[in-house]
Amino acid sequence: MPKTNSAPPLALTAESPVLAPRYREPASVPAPRRTRPPASGGRQRPGPRTGSRGTLASYRRLFATPGTRAFTAGNLVARVPMGMFSVSAVIMIAAEYDSYALAGAVTATGLAATALVAPFTARLVDRYGQARIAVPATALAVLGSLALLLCVHLHAPAWTLFAAYAATATTPNTGGMSRARWAHLHRDDPAALHTANAFEQAVDELCFMIGPVLAAFLCAALFPEAGTLTGAVLLLTGVLLFAAQRATEPPPAPRGGGAGSPLRTPGMPALMVVFLATGAVFGSMEVVTLAYVDGPAAGPLLALQAAGSCAAGLVYGSVTVPGGDVRRRLLGCLAAMTALMALPLLSAAGTGSLLALGGALLIAGMATAPTMVTGMTLVQRLTPPGQLNEGMTLAVTALLGGIAAGSATGGWTAEHAGAAAGYTVPVAAAALALVLAAAAGGTTKARLP
Template sequence: MSASYRRILALPGALAFTLAALPARLAMSMSGVSTVVLIAERRGSYALAGAVSAAGLVSLAVLLPLLGRLVDRYGQARVAVPSVLAAVVPTAGLLLCVRSGAPDWTLFLCWAASSTAPNVGGMVRARWAHLLRGDEAGRHLANSLEQALDELCFMLGPVLAVLLCRAFTPETGLLTAGALCTAGVLLLAVQRGTEPPLAPASAGTAGEEGTSGAGRPAGGRGSLRVLLPMFLATGVVFGSMEVTTIAYTDATGHGSLAGLLLGLVAAGSCVSGLVSGLLRPRRGPAARLLGGVAAMAGLMLLPAAAGFFGAGPAVLAAALFLAGSGTAPTMVSGMTLVQQLVPAGRLNEAMAAAVSAILVGISAGSAIGGAIAQRLPAGAGYLVPAAAAATALLIVVTGARRLRAAAPSPAERRTTDRAVPAAACAD
């Protein structure tokens, strides 16, 4: 397994930008939990803490595509550095307002204003897409590695945040997250040798016919109408799974195991992401996406069945690990399609829009899962991620023809190339 990943990490600058971005990615997985713990400890209200955290997610979902558009237009370093530094003042303001007893509305304002950190994962994936342009197998491997790193950060980040907040002061988690995010973005920004060059202006504004900038196939905008709802539904899976697992373990007297069980979901996704990267893609990304979403929908039935029958923690742990293993192939194939279909001049914006859709889905899933857990038996909440995964499958099935037309498989591309007369390529 390691040899395949060593191959792509040995490319010039690849290991450097991958390691440089890790602190920022870890920070992003810490910030939400750190904020909740901080406000709950200092203000004594989990309701206020959850509401402030949700406001930050909404603000981030709105700002990420806008920042992505600026990155596409002006470059990663020129946008990422000022945007991450701009978050320092409102984050400090949040810490001061919480500590000084300022009105609640100031917490919402400060946390929303601090959501200017760029989409680091998207910028790293854009570097891979540029570095591995024309190498579909390599791009698939890189996206699998990125998904595994995302899951690893989301396993470790919340645990580290809680440990820091409990061991020191409630402010320590957020302070650490802010320092890590700033350091990671700055370290990534100085890796100028692997920063993708700015695409021509026409690359970001090409129409739907023919090819759209930088030689990319047309149809990216239409395909995003399929991919973004799919990402949103997948976000609902993530958000509802988290809340439902916490509620279920509390109801069954195993509340202390909630963090471990949620870590197993991320672990399953991490393992499947690494393994799927080793499988040489023989089908196009559209077909792989369909297979990944179908697997996710099927595997999400396992925790639903465990919850319905009141399974103990051991059975639920196995079900959650297997359910998590179905999410990585979906995310890898989805991001690969975004990279393949969207013009180079809009790549960061499109990937940021995908992340925004996931964030909105997580917020909605948390709200729906919490409402179900409040009104129905705790295990019933696992029906929400199962239903969301089934919705994602329905979206991909209904849009499969559009995705296949926009992103044909390698065999289909070879057939198409042979069908084009040589004279037609003379221009």
């Protein structure tokens, strides 16, 4: 699940933070022997895959494609810092300036800058290629992180912190670039692509479980700047390793697919509003849980929610999903999310037990990955060919906007109506996302292939 006040899970991971492509290029990448059945009419209909053996077999087949393990390893290294940067910045700034308000304002500025810059960076990636754009964009973002570290260490004026952290907005959507590679490799195999999308969403959840814990440990065990420094090194190293895998890189679309922004595509604006409401679920749930627990147990409880989403994503990727209307599948996922998000509310208002709340969060998290996988599948089907990174980055930006709004609303509700009552906000946000998705159905369905 995307995290509050963090750089995008360039991802979430929007990412997870997830695709069923509409690519029309010739199928130039042959399927490796025994990894995919031969194409039949351009669509595959694999048999059911259930149980732990079926789950493992699905992912073994996925990574049997040459080059996939190498680019996945590099991308994983690059994505772990996405869960580190905001936590590291808050700890580092608060320790030096003795102001959590300043630390929060700086990270919020970075979030706003990313929302503006990330779609433009993604458009360049689509137009000129991943390696050509991602490496210099990452280098600039790393310089911003190092500048922030230096400013804090020297106790520079507060305005320099805002300027330095805003420079990190050029960080490319690493999760989106990885999903684009899967889409290119499996553009004629929806079953393999579904597995890849679910895997990517599970990776998003994993990174946002590990990242904050690693950042907090480094800052406490070494020195306050250690989290930011380590994150910058991991980001640059991971992107360099990822960009070096040229054999699996999608070909650039020199004119951006021959179209303007993907937001001009019928159905996309309405779907972005759905993502905005979905992001509010994530942001409010995190803040309300922190307010309700108000102690060190809050971290493990939130990790349980991410763990539930990660496990559900892996299972969801190993089963055969129903064909046909993806929009209806999204409605089903949002309905399940609305119902499951009520469990933490019932637990907090009822027993008040942290053990019961942990179980409720674990179960509630299981709706996250399937919803994100299905939603991003719809994003890709609506996105014109050659603009895939931009389309997914717009979805991540909408999620981040929703996270910010949900965090503010959840925090206000918890403060004025009580922390237990604050759990009504994620339920209401999920219900709103469901209503918006149902209302947007006509336009979206008309645009789908």
